[in-house]
Amino acid sequence: MGEAIADERSTTVEIKDLSFTYPGIDGHPPPGSAPLIDGFSLTLHAGNRCLLVGSNGAGKTTILKILGGKHMVGPEMVRVLGRSAFHDTALTSSGDLSYLGGEWRRDVAFAGFEVSIQMDVSAEKMIYGVTGVDPQRRDELIKVLDIDLSWRMHKSSDGQRRRVQICMGLLKPFKVLLLDEITVDLDVLARANLLKYLSKECEERGATIIYATHIFDGLENWPTHIVYVAHGKLQLALPLAKVKEMSNLSLMRTVESWLRKERDEDRKRRKERKLKGLEEFDRAVEGTRVIGDPAKSAVRVVNNGWAAGRLHSTVAGEENFTFSSNRVLRQ
Known part of the structure; x- marks a missing residue:
């Protein structure tokens, strides 16, 4: 239309x-x-x-x-x-150009993907840690989002962490x-x-x-x-x-x-x-498959097809690489 x-x-x-x-x-x-x-x-x-x-x-x-x-x-x-x-x-x-989506997350090897970041740090330290920011704009955002600068991220609710995330994402105009x-x-x-x-x-x-x-x-x-x-x-x-x-x-x-x-x-x-x-x-269609040579050959070079945080090969059909750096976990 x-x-x-x-x-x-x-x-x-x-x-x-x-x-x-x-x-x-x-x-x-x-x-x-x-x-x-x-x-x-x-x-x-x-x-x-x-x-x-x-x-x-x-x-x-x-x-x-x-x-x-x-x-x-x-x-x-x-x-x-x-x-x-x-x-x-x-x-x-x-x-x-600013993108805000999802929660703060990170990949942790052998713990999993998309693990929430909940470190013991104050909202004040995170917000004031962003450099090159107009102090007036920062103060306005803190007021708009009603952020308590003493919040500790590991003790805060999902909504409170989200407010801090949004504030940091909007600090620069x-x-x-x-x-x-x-x-x-x-x-x-x-x-x-x-x-x-x-x-x-x-x-x-x-x-x-x-x-x-x-x-x-x-x-x-x-x-x-x-x-x-x-x-x-x-x-x-x-x-x-x-x-x-x-x-x-x-x-x-x-x-x-x-x-x-x-x-x-x-x-x-x-x-x-x-x-x-x-x-x-x-x-x-399986989106993680590597089809044909030379693609498969190229992936073998990179840690024998293993990716961080996984206990299995990312190359379809190649589950037991002899020389994988993760082979100790499968002995």
């Missing part, structure tokens, strides 16, 4: 015919794999507050990570502030901000205060915000634009006013109707496949 969102202000985010598939460990998409994001195009401008909506697995997080420069794509496919999101590392290091379900742990008051602050950033400084969420409390009039994604493809990109013209329902009920229709169509499609004797779901 429209790939570009019309606006007279300067273009800040531009996605052109983006296609993306997560690569296997040989660095290439597994043979036969379908693109997770396919033919996606979108343009946003200074001052836009874009609400990114879609069902679980629609590709919202992947799109935000690509915009945040966390996945490599062609330099012309994704441009932020006129520069390549992946190739121009100064975008993120300068703070012009961003031009483009990417939010991936970042308010999930916040209470009603903290979330309302944050949304109000973010609106001010767009209105007064011309910042652009893309916010992916399933929580619609307080969002009825917050976004300026709505972008709906399904199965990695753009379904709709319109100003909020146009969306309201299309539906007499609230924003949440409108999005709910889109998702219900999408679910019903998926169920119908699966039923038709079953009647034809096909599998109800498409068979998933």
Whole structure:
């Protein structure tokens, strides 16, 4: 229903015919794999507050990570502030492009992946540890998020840790901000205060915000634009006013109707496949397999195919390398 969102202000985010598939460990998409994001195009401008909506697995997080420069794509496919999101590392290091998503986590060898960071350190030390920050902006964020600087991270609740994380992510004045379900742990008051602050950033400084969420409390009039994604493809990109013209329902009920229709169509499609004797779901392609020589040969060189934090080989079908550096664990 429209790939570009019309606006007279300067273009800040531009996605052109983006296609993306997560690569296997040989660095290439597994043979036969379908693109997770396919033919996606979108343009946003200074001052836009874009609400990114879609069902679980629609590709919202992947799109935000690509915009945040966390996945490599062609330099012309994704441009932020006129520069390549992946190739121009100064975008993120300068703070012009900021990505906030998920909890603070790290990988710990032989303990697991995505382990929450809950060290014994104060909120004050973490926040004041960020250098090159405007003291007035820092004080305002501490007040907006109602942060007690004496909080200890290993004793704080998930919501309190989240407030500190958000504060640190917003300390430098961003031009483009990417939010991936970042308010999930916040209470009603903290979330309302944050949304109000973010609106001010767009209105007064011309910042652009893309916010992916399933929580619609307080969002009825917050976004300026709505972008709906399904199965990695753009379904709709319109100003909020146009969306309201299309539906007499609230924003949440409108999005709910889109998702219900999408679910019903998926169920119908699966039923038709079953009647034809096909599998109800498409068979998933194993994304961690290394196919063919020289890819497999290359992986053998890197710790014989073993990855940190795992007790098994990451190379399919090669479970017992004789010379693995982890072989002592299997003796």
